[in-house]
Amino acid sequence: MASVSSIEELIDSLRQLPGIGPKAAQRMAYQLLTSDKETASRLGNALLNAVKNVKRCPRCNNLTDKDVCKYCSSIHRDDSLLCVVETVADMMVIEQSLSWNGRYFILMGRLSPLNGIGPNELELGHLIDRASEPEVKEVVIATSFTAEGEATALAITELLAKHTPHVKVTRIAKGIPAGAELEYTDVNTVAQAMLNRRIRENN
């Protein structure tokens, strides 16, 4: 550290951010130090505060600076519904879709044997405990529709069938994305959309 200047250390640290290459890190550092020292101080403090204060919610694994996260502690959410997602980012996109008013459970990853992530690396035991709470009536599995996400969904389905047979287990729908044209949608997705067709209701 003694021979590395503050600027080089800043550029090097910025490069560790996901998606930031050497050129972008350099540009950011120069802009922050040339015309935007206030932003630099604010971001520096925000990072150190977040590292100090943010921890995992003990009920759902969400990031929070409270004892229990806002989704688990809210009194306006339905305790009978539990949505299982892979990551905090997945949970956020569901929140932003305004389509869910139940609770969440974050697996912190998905099954990925090639990367050494088996059932023991995920929070599956924690999930079974959570799904076993008496008020839970339905668990919605919202893992991704990738090979690994599907394998994770299957493993969860089997685990829940064994440990909490009274709980209904559902999977979010696979189908044509909103705004997509059939002609340009891949045949696998079209086949799934045909198989999963639903009776059209008047609403």
Place this chain on the structure above:
Amino acid sequence: MASVSSIEELIDSLRQLPGIGPKAAQRMAYQLLTSDKETASRLGNALLNAVKNVKRCPRCNNLTDKDVCKYCSSIHRDDSLLCVVETVADMMVIEQSLSWNGRYFILMGRLSPLNGIGPNELELGHLIDRASEPEVKEVVIATSFTAEGEATALAITELLAKHTPHVKVTRIAKGIPAGAELEYTDVNTVAQAMLNRRIRENN
């Protein structure tokens, strides 16, 4: 601040970085807090240290945490050569080209009347003082080949001709970029390359 969580404040601060939108800021924040708290601490400290320690070099305007920057204080550089650039980033790219062993002077911008940057906003007085030092024999103007960069180069040429007539003033070459095909090069650049043609030497 009281009602904003550490995570929201972090995402908001990351969004202030150049080129970072809301999605990227969210992804960065979650990755830093989920799997990379060490990087978050390091970057936080690097930012605060840089804000505290980094200042302008009084000779060339470069960013430095020393009294005088490493290019101005190096004893291996040629004092008779002074290269004028717009920004720290421009200076860095010349350094990385390994083509310059003189000193630098950073204007901190370029003439841009539409943005309210006239001769008084640039460090032109400072540049004349620097170019007036007796050891300076040549000033190379390395502003960009944009309209604003060219106007800045012209203004500097006129100022130096008036205040330091004994100093040779040169401009970096305009021409075909390395690796470019003539067929796809714009005619303005080709015309300049023809006009600026040089006698081919045997090396």
